[in-house]
Amino acid sequence: MTRLFDNKALSSGKSQNRRSEVYRTLKQAILDGEIERGTWLQEDQVCQVLKASRTPIREAFNRLKGEGLLEIIPRKGARVIDLSSAQIDSLYEARANLELTYFDKSIRSLKPQDYEELKQELCAIESKLLDSEQYSEEWDHCRKEFSAIDRAFHDRLILACGNEYWVKIYFQIRDLIIISSIGRSFTHESVMGVIMEHRQILDALIEEDYSRARDLLADHIINTRRYEDVNDHRQRVVQTYKTRE
Secondary structure: OOOOOOOOOOOOOOHHHHHHHHHHHHHHHHHOOOOOOOOEEOHHHHHHHHOOOHHHHHHHHHHHHHOOOEEEEOOOEEEEOOOOHHHHHHHHHHHHHHHHHOHHHHHOOOOHHHHHHHHHHHHHHHHHHHHOOOOOHHHHHHHHHHHHHHHHHHHHHHHOOOOHHHHHHHHHHHHHHHHHHOOOOOOHHHHHHHHHHHHHHHHHHHOOOHHHHHHHHHHHHHHHHHHHHHHHHHHHHHHHHHHHO
8 A cells, every 4th residue: 555655645734634635635546446445444554654643544534434435344444345246236226317317407507519529528538549559558548538538427417417415426326336447457348338328428419319318328327337247257257367377
């Protein structure tokens, strides 16, 4: 963990600011995969790496526990959540119901030109992916960049609904889904599939065919869960093969 946090020492400042910074730093490291799912975090280690006292560390742990990102076990420490397949299924079910419930309200808050801009961003990253060698460092970097655009696409739709309470629930679900996918080696086919589905949804939105766009979004969420299963299976096969070598 120390190696991952080498550049994350906090700046000096007011106590409240430092508490917020500790929380944001830990959370972002978890969402970025710098701290992998299932990792145990000890107060002493985190204090040393972030050069912070125990109080803001404990407060950050408790906030992250409240968001479902950490589980805290007395005398053992805090562990980044590692979700079961059944739990991930439940998350995707909750996500689908939430996104589709507010879809009609959200899409009318945005304009066709907004969807055109999103489509251009997706096309640009698609070109980068196609031009880079599959599973190379460059390809992985482009895939992560695409994942950020992917999240921004869904975030923008849910934010447009204007219901702050549903937005809060959505982001909690989204963060847990992000953690569930960390460390998995996404296939070229699954990434291309997601890109194609996004383009189809955006084309329907640009044409103001909202009924078709909603159906495509529902299929997209289901397919994303299926891609996770494929990626998870591939990862386990690769790990088994490496163990036998």
